[in-house]
Amino acid sequence: MVSLVALLTIFVLAIFVGFELITKVPPTLHTPLMSGSNAISGITLVGALLLAGSLDSPVLSKTLAAVAVALATINVVGGFLVTHRMLAMFKKK
Amino acid sequence: MIPEQLRDILYVVAAVLFIYDLKWMAHPRTAVRGNATGAMGMALAVAATLLSEPLDWPYMLVGVAVGGLIGAVAAARVQMTAMPEMVGLFNGFGGGASVLVAGSALVAAVTAMTGAAAAGNGAGMQMKVATVASGLIGSVTFFGSYVAFGKLAEFLAVKWKLHTWQKVIKYSFSLAVVAGGVWYGVVAGIMPHGVGSNTGLLSIALIVCALIIGGLLLRKSDRFPGMNVVKWLSAVACLAVGGALVINPENFMLFWVLAGVAGVLGVILTLSIGGADMPVVIALLNSYSGLAAAATGFVINNTVLIISGSLVGASGIILTNIMCKAMNRSLANVLFGTMGPTGDTPAADEVYKTVKATSAEEIAMVLDGAQRVAIVPGYGMAVAQAQHAVRSLAQLLEAAGTSVDFAIHPVAGRMPGHMNVLLAEADVDYDKLLEMDDINAEMDQYDVAIVVGANDVVNPVARTDPNSPIAGMPIIDVDKANTVIVIKRSLSPGFAGIPNPLFALDNTLMFFSDGRKAINDIIAAVKEAA
Numbered sequence: 092m093v094s095l096v097a098l099l100t101i102f103v104l105a106i107f108v109g110f111e112l113i114t115k116v117p118p119t120l121h122t123p124l125m126s127g128s129n130a131i132s133g134i135t136l137v138g139a140l141l142l143a144g145s146l147d148s149p150v151l152s153k154t155l156a157a158v159a160v161a162l163a164t165i166n167v168v169g170g171f172l173v174t175h176r177m178l179a180m181f182k183k184k
Numbered sequence: 185m186i187p188e189q190l191r192d193i194l195y196v197v198a199a200v201l202f203i204y205d206l207k208w209m210a211h212p213r214t215a216v217r218g219n220a221t222g223a224m225g226m227a228l229a230v231a232a233t234l235l236s237e238p239l240d241w242p243y244m245l246v247g248v249a250v251g252g253l254i255g256a257v258a259a260a261r262v263q264m265t266a267m268p269e270m271v272g273l274f275n276g277f278g279g280g281a282s283v284l285v286a287g288s289a290l291v292a293a294v295t296a297m298t299g300a301a302a303a304g305n306g307a308g309m310q311m312k313v314a315t316v317a318s319g320l321i322g323s324v325t326f327f328g329s330y331v332a333f334g335k336l337a338e339f340l341a342v343k344w345k346l347h348t349w350q351k352v353i354k355y356s357f358s359l360a361v362v363a364g365g366v367w368y369g370v371v372a373g374i375m376p377h378g379v380g381s382n383t384g385l386l387s388i389a390l391i392v393c394a395l396i397i398g399g400l401l402l403r404k405s406d407r408f409p410g411m412n413v414v415k416w417l418s419a420v421a422c423l424a425v426g427g428a429l430v431i432n433p434e435n436f437m438l439f440w441v442l443a444g445v446a447g448v449l450g451v452i453l454t455l456s457i458g459g460a461d462m463p464v465v466i467a468l469l470n471s472y473s474g475l476a477a478a479a480t481g482f483v484i485n486n487t488v489l490i491i492s493g494s495l496v497g498a499s500g501i502i503l504t505n506i507m508c509k510a511m512n513r514s515l516a517n518v519l520f521g522t523m524g525p526t527g528d529t530p531a532a533d534e535v536y537k538t539v540k541a542t543s544a545e546e547i548a549m550v551l552d553g554a555q556r557v558a559i560v561p562g563y564g565m566a567v568a569q570a571q572h573a574v575r576s577l578a579q580l581l582e583a584a585g586t587s588v589d590f591a592i593h594p595v596a597g598r599m600p601g602h603m604n605v606l607l608a609e610a611d612v613d614y615d616k617l618l619e620m621d622d623i624n625a626e627m628d629q630y631d632v633a634i635v636v637g638a639n640d641v642v643n644p645v646a647r648t649d650p651n652s653p654i655a656g657m658p659i660i661d662v663d664k665a666n667t668v669i670v671i672k673r674s675l676s677p678g679f680a681g682i683p684n685p686l687f688a689l690d691n692t693l694m695f696f697s698d699g700r701k702a703i704n705d706i707i708a709a710v711k712e713a714a
Contacts, residue, residue: 095310105491109498112206121601128499132474134492135281137233142288144239152291157243159284162277164251171223172259180608181212
């Protein structure tokens with residue numbers, strides 16, 4: 092079990108890293124940035140998988156998690172693919 | 185099975201890959217590589233998870249198969265003009281997944297407890313608070329995003345005729361929400377889960393929430409009397425139910441009531457926001473979906489969720505801030521204020537007395553003598569799907585030795601960067617897309633500015649009239665160009681609802697037509713003249 096303080100530290104530091112990184116993204120790429128970061132927020136998939144695959148959880152818990160797996164997978168797969176499609180159009184001639 | 189430490193190390197690697205993803209998004213040259221890196225990070229995180237403990241596969245596989253198929257098909261088929269809807273919808277899925285993960289974790293934790301002695305031990309304070317946060321933010325995101333999606337696809341406010349598929353989505357979603365609420369409420373009422381009391385009351389609360397959401401989504405207008413009361417009531421109720429859930433986590437009926445009340449809040453918050461503010465809303469929901477994922481990380485003690493969630497949360501907040509600045513409005517004003525003509529807005533007839541209409545032939549003559557041309561696209565270009573025609577016109581002019589630039593206002597379109605993506609789709613070099621501040625500095629050196637389907641973002645009133653609803657909003661100063669050509673279907677106002685004196689200036693020519701047809705007519709006229 093990781094301590095709450097350690098998790099909070101990670102949370103706060105990651106927000107600062109996020110601010111630093113995103114400030115450098117030019118307006119031209121804001122739409123792909125949104126769909127790409129949206130794909131990253133599909134990381135909930137990890138949590139959903141653990142719960143859907145749990146060996147000793149009740150069926151209700153696993154069913155909810157299976158729906159979560161589906162939603163998060165849409166986010167991940169769709170998000171990265173559509174971002175790729177968009178970025179491929181930004182080419183220099 | 186890999187040991188827990190190895191899994192956590194792989195999570196750190198995945199987080200680093202996500203950071204590189206966002207870092208490489210800083211330039212179009214490296215962005216494709218960045219996105220691929222992010223996808224690798226995700227694959228690594230998923231693989232580490234699957235290898236870390238013995239798992240029961242059927243539920244997972246069904247979820248992955250269904251989601252993967254839908255995601256891949258949607259990503260391959262969506263049109264670039266529909267990107268705002270698509271991103272809005274994906275935000276919602278992220279939020280929905282967070283709610284369900286938190287709910288599922290709560291059910292698992294509560295069921296793992298045996299007897300009253302264990303009550304309160306199975307779920308620690310951190311988990312309880314995080315579950316509330318995740319349920320609340322996630323549900324606001326899910327329902328808010330659905331409303332944003334509906335507005336962008338124009339099937340919530342039924343101003344335009346609906347396609348059949350839009351009706352199907354609209355009615356079936358409302359029905360599903362109501363049916364889900366009623367079903368769960370009734371089942372829980374008959375056969376209480378957990379050891380909670382007053383389940384009957386909670387069932388009724390859940391059903392009421394479902395009915396409100398379902399009803400709101402079917403309404404034909406965006407506002408209704410008492411809207412603000414419901415908004416504040418649902419906000420207070422969210423906190424109250426959240427507090428009750430922290431005290432009494434074994435009654436997880438409360439969790440669904442929380443999700444229901446937060447859903448009402450999400451619907452109402454987004455419903456009242458107008459089309460011009462859509463970029464802010466999309467960016468904000470993007471931020472929420474990240475924060476919901478981070479909260480879920482606290483629920484299940486997972487560092488990679490916390491890191492990725494906060495990266496996305498930060499990203500959304502920055503974009504929200506940029507959009508708000510570009511409209512000279514505060515976030516609170518966008519969320520809670522209203523935008524519309526003020527009392528002393530001049531009458532449209534008065535402003536438009538001296539409007540000059542023009543023809544494609546006249547425009548061709550003006551363009552013939554021009555050295556520098558600026559094209560200012562707006563949402564109208566997206567609606568008319570005119571981006572390819574605009575590119576052809578730019579190429580034609582360049583072939584004749586004219587220099588052509590594109591001026592992009594930060595809030596042109598329906599999401600941050602919307603115009604840039606459309607022009608990139610039409611093969612316009614991104615070096616030609618100039619930001620507002622850069623082009624404004626040189627606007628007086630342009631011979632011709634062509635405005636395609638933009639209105640409020642080129643309204644000089646923002647500079648001149650301190651009482652106007654758009655006062656102080658940064659605009660593209662097209663009125664300073666030698667000649668301004670405005671392509672627009674009519675003199676109807678933009679989202680701010682005010683007349684635009686630009687249209688009546690001495691150096692402005694109005695070309696009343698659909699965006700794509702207008703550009704194609706101009707192309708034909710230019711070719712004929714040459």
